[in-house]
Amino acid sequence: MDQQTDYVKWFRNSAPYINAHRGKTFVLMIPGEAVADPNFANIVHDIALLNSLGVQMVLTHGARPQIEELVTNSGMESRFHNGMRITDLPELKCVTSAAGNLRAEIESLLSMGIANSPMHGAAIRICSGNFVTAKPIGVLDGVDFRYTGLVRKIDAGAIRDDLQQRNIVLLSPLGYSPTGEIFNLTGEDVAVHAAQALQADKLIIFTGDEGLMDAEGQLIRQCEYRDVNALVAANNNLAYNNSVQAVVNSGSAGIKRCHMISYQQDGALLQELFTRDGAGTLITQEHYEQLHTADIDDVGGILGIIEPLEEKGILLKRSREVLETEINQFKVIERDGMVIACAALYPYPEQSTGEIACVATHADYRGADRAERLLQQLEKDARKMGLKQVFVLTTQTAHWFQEQGYVQCSIDSLPPAKKKLYNLQRNSKVFQKTL
Known part of the structure; x- marks a missing residue:
């Protein structure tokens, strides 16, 4: 009964995410290592589920281990420069063979529809084609990369x-080039350019790790693109x-949200998209x-926001003196030196709870999810403090909470x-949320 209750609760909690993702465009980058992993069949099932929920998907795949295996079996030796494969004509045959085999394998898995399987009744149609125009890398550091190329253009309209x-x-x-040549590209380059050209809502990159890891090997749940640049500068592991x-390039390309999740x-994929905490790392653009x-310099700005609401009885009145003593409890959003939104957290550690109060946005900046942020x-x-729940007292914003x-x-x-301290005359409603 407990498992059934947990399932029902999870399914209900996923409803807002289902509604939010319907009709959105996601680009998924699947490396060759992921296709070879035993868990790949489960990833395909989850992709089919997303398709049934109305998510528009572009799948891009890599083929590094498969290419390397064919090159080795052909008696050739791979050559790299700055981590990039030098693709001569004999190796290009291995590249096209590996890419073709992987494409066929992915298409076949997405075409399954046997009874009593997650794919039953899916009826998914897969489209492939010459959507990617490429150009040669050319000569770098005196090295001719031959048939190794870069994305020049994505046919976004056709996609x-x-x-x-x-x-x-x-x-x-x-x-493919206008002159009819074929170029070996990286799956990451294709994914980033596809997401940029399509103005995709999300780029999802499957990796061998849980997501983006910090210097201590701990998973970073969420960060901004600018934080990743510092991590890359300190990381010498090319495989990683x-x-x-690709995440850094996504930020430069203006992609709003990039996710890194484990293919193992x-x-x-479902946990990352349909639960609050996710399963990997969410990277977003820097907020301007x-x-x-x-701090004490923000007191005037906060008062400017909350005083009109206090006069209307929406917020409890706070004097400047009280606000100055409680200023470290507040978070603010600042734009061009002006405080445009504020909120406060008052912890009650003995009861493992905390009060969220004074959530307010300047009248000129409402309606852009600043309060939600x-x-x-x-x-x-509150979670970092070890609190198990938070509560609010409100008279006029019950529905929003x-x-x-x-x-x-x-x-x-x-x-x-x-x-x-509860004011019976004010008769505020109490709302609570478990963290």
């Missing part, structure tokens, strides 16, 4: 036509940098509006110290 027909588009690491460099972990802990940051801070996952509860659920 969109297929996506609108609910087809999955599959791009191999091959590109194939994926990480069953269900990582900065969120930071408030502040709320998410305070919830993250319910939309953020808060559930109404009784006054008796408040910490004793807060309960003593």
